[in-house]
Amino acid sequence: MKLRIGHLSTFYHTAMILMADGKLQEDLGVDVEWRLFGTGPAIINAFEKGELDIAYAGLPPAIIGIDRGVDIKCIAGGHIEGTVMSSKAGYRGFPETEDLGAIIAQFSGRKIGVPGKGSIHDVILSECLRRFNLEKEVAVINFQWSDQLTEAVIHDEVNAAFGTPALAAALIYYAGGRLLYPPSLLWPGNPSYGIIASSQFLSHSQDILRRFLLRHELATSVLRNNQRAAAATISRFTGFAEEEMVLNALKISPKYCAKLTSGYISSTMTFVRSMLSMGYIRREISTLEIFDTTMIDEIHPEEDHY
Numbered sequence: 001m002k003l004r005i006g007h008l009s010t011f012y013h014t015a016m017i018l019m020a021d022g023k024l025q026e027d028l029g030v031d032v033e034w035r036l037f038g039t040g041p042a043i044i045n046a047f048e049k050g051e052l053d054i055a056y057a058g059l060p061p062a063i064i065g066i067d068r069g070v071d072i073k074c075i076a077g078g079h080i081e082g083t084v085m086s087s088k089a090g091y092r093g094f095p096e097t098e099d100l101g102a103i104i105a106q107f108s109g110r111k112i113g114v115p116g117k118g119s120i121h122d123v124i125l126s127e128c129l130r131r132f133n134l135e136k137e138v139a140v141i142n143f144q145w146s147d148q149l150t151e152a153v154i155h156d157e158v159n160a161a162f163g164t165p166a167l168a169a170a171l172i173y174y175a176g177g178r179l180l181y182p183p184s185l186l187w188p189g190n191p192s193y194g195i196i197a198s199s200q201f202l203s204h205s206q207d208i209l210r211r212f213l214l215r216h217e218l219a220t221s222v223l224r225n226n227q228r229a230a231a232a233t234i235s236r237f238t239g240f241a242e243e244e245m246v247l248n249a250l251k252i253s254p255k256y257c258a259k260l261t262s263g264y265i266s267s268t269m270t271f272v273r274s275m276l277s278m279g280y281i282r283r284e285i286s287t288l289e290i291f292d293t294t295m296i297d298e299i300h301p302e303e304d305h306y
Contacts (some may be wrong), residue, residue: 001205004052004053005032005056006046007019008037009036012082012165012166020233020236028212029208038144040193043055054196062290073196073202075196077304078195080174081187084168086153094181104132109137112161113145115142115155128162146167149161154174154175165249179252189263210298212227218306227250258296261304272284
């Protein structure tokens with residue numbers, strides 16, 4: 001049997017810790033195939049084609065997939081507040097001002113880059129532009145790979161970015177950039193990513209999924225409690241990311257846990273309503289269509305660590 005896992009290049013996903021450790025296949029007793037994707041929407045497309053069993057993805061891409069009939073469930077959390085607004089130096093941001101509208105308005109007539117259409121970062125940016133009536137003032141450029149977005153900011157192809165803490169850390173490290181608005185304020189409690197499973201795999205492979213979720217939860221504890229060691233592990237595994245940059249990315253947004261809390265779920269449902277009003281989805285998706293908390297509640301009965 002083979003477990004097909006979709007993942008992104010994001011430093012703070014437990015995929016990095018599990019791949020670097022190299023013991024997941026032995027622990028689960030099945031062949032494990034890791035598949036790298038550029039964005040969450042690409043992962044959902046792979047689910048639609050029957051190419052994945054589980055994956056790391058933001059909730060908005062999963063919601064869009066469910067809306068069009070992709071049979072998937074979110075079975076665990078992983079991280080919250082994983083979208084950051086950042087840029088090169090020269091722009092005003094927090095804490096000079098707490099006015100997010102004024103910060104974004106600096107980019108009227110300019111370009112803000114964001115990962116693929118329908119990604120969690122794209123939805124948050126769209127909601128912010130709508131809230132401050134800046135939809136016609138700011139050009140939004142979508143990128144299929146987050147690495148492309150980092151390069152675009154560095155080379156002034158876009159003026160700012162909505163993306164991961166890793167992107168912000170790279171801009172700070174390589175381009176003297178800065179955070180413009182912290183993730184804890186941009187959309188408090190937003191579900192950065194979850195573990196998504198095909199409903200068929202969820203029905204027929206529960207023992208494998210339980211063992212995977214246990215290791216996923218243990219890996220979130222490493223990201224929470226031993227960030228220096230986690231950064232060293234991730235840096236060695238990638239072979240290109242400097243340890244200090246990875247450590248900064250982990251510290252920019254440090255809320256890691258596998259539990260699906262009531263706050264995580266209610267924040268997701270806020271996304272559903274916002275996405276419906278902006279035309280990302282055609283109907284209001286219910287909580288039960290998105291989540292199955294059964295396994296993670298068994299594995300993580302105690303209070304969350306977010």
